[in-house]
Amino acid sequence: MVLVGCGNDDGEKADKASPSEASLTSETSSDSDDAAAWAPSQNVEFIVTSSAGGGSDIFSRTITDIMTKEGLCSETFLVNNKTDGNGEVGRYQVANTKGDKADHTLLSMNSGDCMDMLSNTDNRLENFKTLALMAVDKQLVFVTPDGKYENFNQIIDTVQSGKEVIVGGSKGSDVATFEALLKELNVDGDLLKYIAYDSTSEAITAILGNHIDMVIAKPAASKQYVESESLIPILALSDERFDGNLGEAPTLSELGDYADVQVPVWRSVVAPGEMSDEAAAYWSEALKKVSESDGWISGYLEKNALIGDYMSFEETTAYLEAFQEDYLKTLEE
Template identity: 30%
Template sequence: MKRKNRRKLWLPFISVIACLALLAGCGTSANETNNGANAGGKENGNLDNYPAEKIDFLVGFSPGGGTDTTSRKITQLLSGEKLVEQTFVVNNMPGAMGGMALMEQKKRQGDMYTIQGVSGFMTPLWTEGLGATLSDVQPIASLTNTEILIVVPKNSPYNTVTELLDATKEKNITVGIVGPQDGEDAFTWNKIRTAYDMNDLNYVSTDGISESLSLVLGDKVDATLLLPIVAKDYIETGDLKALAVLSDKHSEFLPDVPTLQEEGIDVISKRYYGVVASAGVSQEIIDYWSSKFEEMIELDGWKTYLEDSGLISEFHKSEEYIQYLETEGKEYQEYLQSLQ
């Protein structure tokens, strides 16, 4: 497949990010006004009674999505189980693939009463147009990982992932991706293309995983990436075939599916859910929240939620979490440069 159309597909997302950065630089949030009225009240100070007021839990996506649902479960457990003797306000700020909420948190530097639930490696932080970087937040911990499957229609001639990828040398192979060509799905496919001797893929962009599911069920694409919680029933009924899981071990939900590494393709893809604090908060604040999350992940309510949601528990403290974010983010930046 020729790459001549890649730049055109990349520009709309960057334009949105650039406009967001411009608006964020001119605006004043309600929280900034509150901070001015409470000089020092929300910023680093006496931790003896922390938290002494409600916690603003930002979410960069609309209500009802995966990031939002997990964030709300966390606040419910922390407060309901009395791990944190304070209330939480979940504050949805959708826009620019999570960029709106990240820009808001940047403006709240040093605010120890704002934390945020984030997914993946926070894609907008690694683009040039947002005006925020990883240094503008302070990662606390990752809590979950989402497994990713490569699936094909039930009548697909491909029964292994290598058969699918080898076919790119003979014909055009079309895959469904959530989001634009500079999004995480396309980035994941590019990792596979880089690691395996194959030709380029044709992408069909969708607005969400439900649309990607419809495309592959309707035999409109040759393959797509799906989560086990979405694909499991269709795989068990024979309506889809799972060719590989992009983890370093077999899926907890579909243990018979081989890993990419077992198929000779050295690619592992993790999509963490994590929580970040505002830049400039003290290490004591980071340690406080990290310890609370460590307690929370042992609760039966959390374990039941993970099982019901098709999520894998993967707790990493700040240092390991930052390493994941930096590694994925830098690879993503290289991918964006290749699209120009």
């Protein structure tokens, strides 16, 4: 658990299923009025259901750091990594938090977390208040300089020749991305095998230890390893190349007669369903200010090759409800 101090009360306050611009303007004004009527009065627990150093951890700590520097709350954040049960213990804790504590509890949730929750438990988004969608992430495939492979074409050739290649990655969206890649390549899953780790950082540790042949990872968790030349990007799981030192990785369509494979990862902040409307408005407004800050735009989005895609309380609720409905239908197929 990490403590992050917030500023004092005198500090400066810093596509799918979206409502109309007019309704958003009205809703933002209403949210601002509600937010002015409530402020935190105790420590704020920010729960992260993956290990330290992974994409969700970096996402959450960036938010708390910016809220601290911008003076957006009057209390202290307690960043708590709860990975037990594939993260489900932490999500159940938040879903069942009640009373005043509910107003002071936040949870990072991405599309992979949501997929895991919907697939493996009876916990649903109705048990949470969805405060804001903050960004969209995509993945790449990496190898190490001393590994077996130098490029992704070599991996394709190896699998097509009947030899095994082991892939590592995180849960949820990484698994979905791998399955989409497997389908597009039309190769046997017994040959291109996937190992799911609790976080991207654990998967990267595995490839650095030569336990797997390649890793699926997001820019936020992998960029430092690319800068130190410990990882080499060999495939962009996107419909276009990334920028900067990730730009050498081609998309799948550049390698042959394939369609590009991508499963964008949305990143959001949610809260207990019992959180009061006043507290939800406060946090939604604070997250909006985070999304507009230089620390978020240049210090997080641009640095980690993410796409800024802020959605407000009502927009996020509608978007995630649609995501849940669509994903549950796929589980019935």
